[in-house]
Amino acid sequence: MNLTKEEQIILKHYHDLINLSYQRSIPAYSQFGSMSELELAYKALDEFYGHQNVSEEVQYKLYGGYPEAERKIICFLPDDRQSPVVEQDFPIACIRFLPANKKFCDELNHRDYLGTIMGLGITRDRIGDILVKKDPVFKAGTAYVFCKKDMVSLLEGITRIKHTTVVAKEVAFSSADWEITYKTITGSVSSFRLDAVLALAIRTSRSQTVALIQSGKVFLNGRICTENAKKLEEGDIFSIRGYGKFRYDKANALSKKGRYHITVQQYT
Structure with missing residues (x-):
């Protein structure tokens, strides 16, 4: 993973916050970060704790003001905290x-x-x-x-x-009386693989969606996903840089041709 100079600065900042939380036994809050920037936070956590030991609500907590927030603050949690960090604690x-x-x-x-x-x-x-x-x-x-x-x-x-x-x-x-609105997209796919569902969502070919996935432009449930064969589950949320944000809603009956009718909701 080749990082730009700006990304290296962000990564170092996350490392500093993790060390602050660990050494002083206090929650350490970041600034707001995009999904790409938060991916650097996960990298910092993996480097500090080791990939197998990192999990949300244990080493970190995310919040952006409402459940579907795109930009979020990450709170790095101390190992010996006495009480849980709740959403109201976020600045x-x-x-x-x-x-x-x-x-x-x-x-x-x-x-x-x-x-x-x-x-x-x-x-x-x-x-x-x-x-x-x-x-x-x-x-x-x-x-x-x-x-x-x-x-x-x-x-x-x-x-x-x-x-x-x-x-x-x-x-x-x-x-606050905002509401999330969606555009409903329906169609059929041969499987529930990420590349197949993405192709339906943005009306393009699977080869083009594979290119988007492998270039790191697709986020699945807030994390970069480069596995084009990843199987989606109902309720999964995926974002495609330059195309928008979507939710895999549900799968309907299998057609006579062996294809699945599915519904995808696009955030508007």
Whole structure:
């Protein structure tokens, strides 16, 4: 695994956090990381503990503010911790953005919010997922931005996104009314192998999906998967860089031609 200079810096940072947790017997929290960056955290854990000894809830815990989060914080756990780390312990806050006047606003998207936030000098690793909920009537809907807790005052100070005046306020996760939406994809496959299901999900050939898998562009349940023959189970979540995020929903009856009818849900 040849790492870029930036990846080497991230890997060293994870190593430092693992050592901090181990030596001081305290939970050590990272910044927000993408799936690719979190793969470096797993590498650091494997190098520190040995691959056979690493498991979630024992050496580490992940959370991004809500169950389906793409960007997450990893908490490295001490061996002798006295109490479990729970989701509420993570230094994550949720900021809700609402247009001040729904009649006079732009149609805002993920890029608009991220661009404004980055324009404040906030680095990407301080921000988690950005969820934009469209309004059925007005152009600008509601946006929820997950961030590190020390970013709350800065984000609450934002009053304008593009040409739209907004009101930003921290809210409890339980009061946020976002919802995950899907596009349903149906079709038939010869097997439940990863390459076969991916080919259906993105409407391409199996040879092309094999190339995507082997180039490290496919994540299965949050981890890079380079095994094209991996058998999927109902509920598995896979992401393909450049194509989106999907959930293998269910398999139906076997057809007369020996193919399986399946349903895949694409996150929208």
